[in-house]
Amino acid sequence: MTDKSISPLGDSAVTVRIGDGISEELSELVVRRARAISQEGIPGVLDIVPAYGSLTVHYDARTIPYTDIRKRLLAIRTEPDSDVAATREPVKHVIDVRYDGEDLDEVARLTRLTVDRIIEIHASVEYRVFVIGFVPGFAYLGPLDPRLVLPRRESPRKRVPVDAAAIAESQTGVYPSETPGGWHLIGRTDVKLFDSLRDPPSTFAVGDRVRFTAAK
Amino acid sequence: MIVVRRAPAYATVQDIGRRGFMSSGVPRAGAMDRPALETLNALLGNDSNAGAIEIALNGGELEFSEETTFALGGAKAEARLESTPVEGYRAYRANHGDVLTIDSITAGRFLYLAIHPGVMTPLVMRSRSTYLPGAFGGHEGRRLKNGDTLATEETRHQRRRHHVSDPLPSHLRPALARDTIRYVPRDDVADFFQSPWIVSPASDRTGYRLAGRSIEGGASITSEPVCPGTIQLPPGGEPIVLMADAPTVGGYRILGAVITADAGILAQMQPGTSVAFNPVSVEAAQRALLSDNERIERIREWSLA
Numbered sequence: 001m002t003d004k005s006i007s008p009l010g011d012s013a014v015t016v017r018i019g020d021g022i023s024e025e026l027s028e029l030v031v032r033r034a035r036a037i038s039q040e041g042i043p044g045v046l047d048i049v050p051a052y053g054s055l056t057v058h059y060d061a062r063t064i065p066y067t068d069i070r071k072r073l074l075a076i077r078t079e080p081d082s083d084v085a086a087t088r089e090p091v092k093h094v095i096d097v098r099y100d101g102e103d104l105d106e107v108a109r110l111t112r113l114t115v116d117r118i119i120e121i122h123a124s125v126e127y128r129v130f131v132i133g134f135v136p137g138f139a140y141l142g143p144l145d146p147r148l149v150l151p152r153r154e155s156p157r158k159r160v161p162v163d164a165a166a167i168a169e170s171q172t173g174v175y176p177s178e179t180p181g182g183w184h185l186i187g188r189t190d191v192k193l194f195d196s197l198r199d200p201p202s203t204f205a206v207g208d209r210v211r212f213t214a215a216k
Numbered sequence: 217m218i219v220v221r222r223a224p225a226y227a228t229v230q231d232i233g234r235r236g237f238m239s240s241g242v243p244r245a246g247a248m249d250r251p252a253l254e255t256l257n258a259l260l261g262n263d264s265n266a267g268a269i270e271i272a273l274n275g276g277e278l279e280f281s282e283e284t285t286f287a288l289g290g291a292k293a294e295a296r297l298e299s300t301p302v303e304g305y306r307a308y309r310a311n312h313g314d315v316l317t318i319d320s321i322t323a324g325r326f327l328y329l330a331i332h333p334g335v336m337t338p339l340v341m342r343s344r345s346t347y348l349p350g351a352f353g354g355h356e357g358r359r360l361k362n363g364d365t366l367a368t369e370e371t372r373h374q375r376r377r378h379h380v381s382d383p384l385p386s387h388l389r390p391a392l393a394r395d396t397i398r399y400v401p402r403d404d405v406a407d408f409f410q411s412p413w414i415v416s417p418a419s420d421r422t423g424y425r426l427a428g429r430s431i432e433g434g435a436s437i438t439s440e441p442v443c444p445g446t447i448q449l450p451p452g453g454e455p456i457v458l459m460a461d462a463p464t465v466g467g468y469r470i471l472g473a474v475i476t477a478d479a480g481i482l483a484q485m486q487p488g489t490s491v492a493f494n495p496v497s498v499e500a501a502q503r504a505l506l507s508d509n510e511r512i513e514r515i516r517e518w519s520l521a
């Protein structure tokens with residue numbers, strides 16, 4: 001890791017940049033680095049949040065000052081193929097979806113595919129969890145088959161129903177709570193992907209694999 | 217127990233926030249003005265993370281159904297316990313059946329009602345903070361409404377004999393206003409800090425929009441982790457400062473982050489307030505944080521004296 005790859009995000013967080021863009025390889029490096037940092041057990045670390053090409057370590061500056069946490073982070077090395085013991089091994093999930101989303105017909109019109117074909121394509125891929133955010137438990141899954149790639153809806157919905165499965169650009173995901181949203185709704189699931197009373201509350205973790213199946 | 221007789225338009229239970237669940241996309245939440253909450257908790261001899269009621273927009277009426285020691289702080293308010301005027305940052309002992317009436321908030325935005333030893337709502341992900349968009353935490357994940365009852369933590373000891381404490385000396389109180397807010401820059405955009413901004417009416421617990429002008433360089437980016445205090449610059453050129461309910465990742469260019477010691481002061485700014493930003497080093501930001509922490513320690517010594 002180089003000096004330039006670490007920068008403060010205010011006085012209580014530090015961002016480690018691994019690379020730019022969106023790819024499974026880069027995401028894997030981010031996850032490995034996040035695990036390696038977690039394994040270090042640095043005092044004062046409160047949260048480690050992986051994203052596409054970077055991760056952020058949130059810490060208590062009363063326990064560890066920036067100069068010290070920066071040194072500790074710089075000293076952590078992970079080789080691309082090293083097998084760091086994971087705090088949580090990636091999990092493969094299979095999620096049943098009822099493909100009856102409000103926007104299915106519009107997606108069919110825009111992609112010039114039949115609804116059956118859309119379902120077949122969406123359910124044929126094992127997706128990677130790239131990022132969790134936006135709202136608690138919302139996982140950005142990808143990459144989506146290029147044939148299904150559409151821009152976000154021109155006018156976002158004020159309320160997307162909870163548990164709606166949706167697509168936008170090269171991503172897919174499930175809304176775990178009722179929220180505004182601009183993605184195209186293609187179905188619904190009965191799986192509760194976020195539960196504030198569970199630990200961890202989110203079913204998915206970054207680095208997990210997710211496959212959707214058409215519920216009968 | 218506290219009985220909500222007339223609920224303020226906005227009142228939620230908050231502590232200093234939720235840690236350890238950001239990788240599940242769970243925001244920190246917690247008090248918008250953390251130094252104010254920490255001050256009150258220290259004044260009352262509470263744990264620094266004890267839950268309190270955060271009130272905004274207007275006043276209300278709360279009844280204490282048992283002897284309770286409480287204090288108000290953060291925003292300035294016109295308030296009375298029965299007919300006794302209640303000042304900020306001063307501990308009062310309410311008797312069984314006494315009603316605390318908050319008539320109005322007169323300066324600032326977020327008023328805190330802290331009680332000894334704390335508001336008892338169930339811990340959700342190790343915190344009592346209400347996160348309204350997710351409908352969890354605090355009292356049933358929502359704003360308080362008329363008729364709600366809040367359990368107060370079992371009193372551990374009754375060492376206060378006086379009906380009213382001395383007022384907290386002003387040098388031990390957190391600042392309520394400041395012309396400039398300090399931030400740690402990440403991306404050098406000189407236009408951002410060269411002249412002041414106006415706090416936009418589009419400001420809530422998730423983020424404060426800055427208005428009055430716009431600057432070049434706004435952009436959407438591949439999502440990156442963000443936190444309360446993060447300053448984003450969307451394509452429109454009007455920055456957003458993320459606040460307590462900040463999401464865990466964001467897709468706009470990041471200019472830096474407001475320092476922890478000043479985040480509460482920004483939170484107290486009403487829409488229309490003029491605010492300038494001043495870049496400082498991360499080391500200076502952490503010195504300010506430690507110095508505020510020492511202030512809290514001095515309050516604990518003061519209240520024991």
